[in-house]
Amino acid sequence: xxxxxxxxxxxxxxxxxxxxxxxxxxxxxxxxxxxxxxxxxxxxxxxxxxxxxxxxxxxxxxxxxxxxxxxxxxxxxxxxxxxxxxxxxxxxxxxxxxxxxxxxxxxxxxxxxxxxxxxxxxxxxxxxxxxxxxxxxxxxxxxxxxxxxxxxxxxxxxxxxxxxxxxxxxxxxxxxxxxxxxxxxxxxxxxxxxxxxxxxxxxxxxxxxxxxx
Ligand SMILES: Cc1cc2nc3c(=O)[nH]c(=O)nc-3n(C[C@H](O)[C@H](O)[C@H](O)COP(=O)(O)O)c2cc1C
Numbered sequence: 333x334x335x336x337x338x339x340x341x342x343x344x345x346x347x348x349x350x351x352x353x354x355x356x357x358x359x360x361x362x363x364x365x366x367x368x369x370x371x372x373x374x375x376x377x378x379x380x381x382x383x384x385x386x387x388x389x390x391x392x393x394x395x396x397x398x399x400x401x402x403x404x405x406x407x408x409x410x411x412x413x414x415x416x417x418x419x420x421x422x423x424x425x426x427x428x429x430x431x432x433x434x435x436x437x438x439x440x441x442x443x444x445x446x447x448x449x450x451x452x453x454x455x456x457x458x459x460x461x462x463x464x465x466x467x468x469x470x471x472x473x474x475x476x477x478x479x480x481x482x483x484x485x486x487x488x489x490x491x492x493x494x495x496x497x498x499x500x501x502x503x504x505x506x507x508x509x510x511x512x513x514x515x516x517x518x519x520x521x522x523x524x525x526x527x528x529x530x531x532x533x534x535x536x537x538x539x540x541x542x543x544x545x
Pocket of ligand 1: 356492530
């Protein structure tokens, strides 16, 4: 890649991540189309995950009546209905993709069969406690969620991540299986205009620690 194209790639990516906002101003008269939704979810699936387990699921709610119900589940957050699409990002609390994924490591020639088995066993053992399962679900699915936010923003859309909702009610509402938990709900849709100024961020000097805290 030439230096100039590398620079424009860098500029574009940095601009997207620095200008991303959790918008609340949606154009209630327009919804994203399915093609765009699928492209955004494809971007989410490219997020990193532990051992490439991809322990996530995305439930898109787009039906108007169901969006109104979701507003109730999310403490009356009307922007969910105005956005037109809400994506519930869920994470697996068990390593249910492990068999398939470690076969893929082996098939791709990245590790031999014995190493693949050892990796699978180690991964499965890592999920033994309920706490570990939840931690893995939240860590991996959160990275996928950030990809949704950046992808939506890069496509000129508005997206807001939310955890201000009743997790149990949301799980029941979208019929999540027992081995998945809701991690974050994201409202996505065309922008309805400007957002208020970003709130202040803690300085790098305050949050960056070298070597030890
Ligand atoms: C874990 C998490 C939970 C959030 N929950 C909500 C929410 O329930 N409703 C909402 O409107 N925004 C929610 N937000 C958005 C934050 O308010 C927003 O990210 C923060 O104010 C910083 O603004 P910015 O994203 O525009 O930079 C949440 C963000 C995160 C990361």
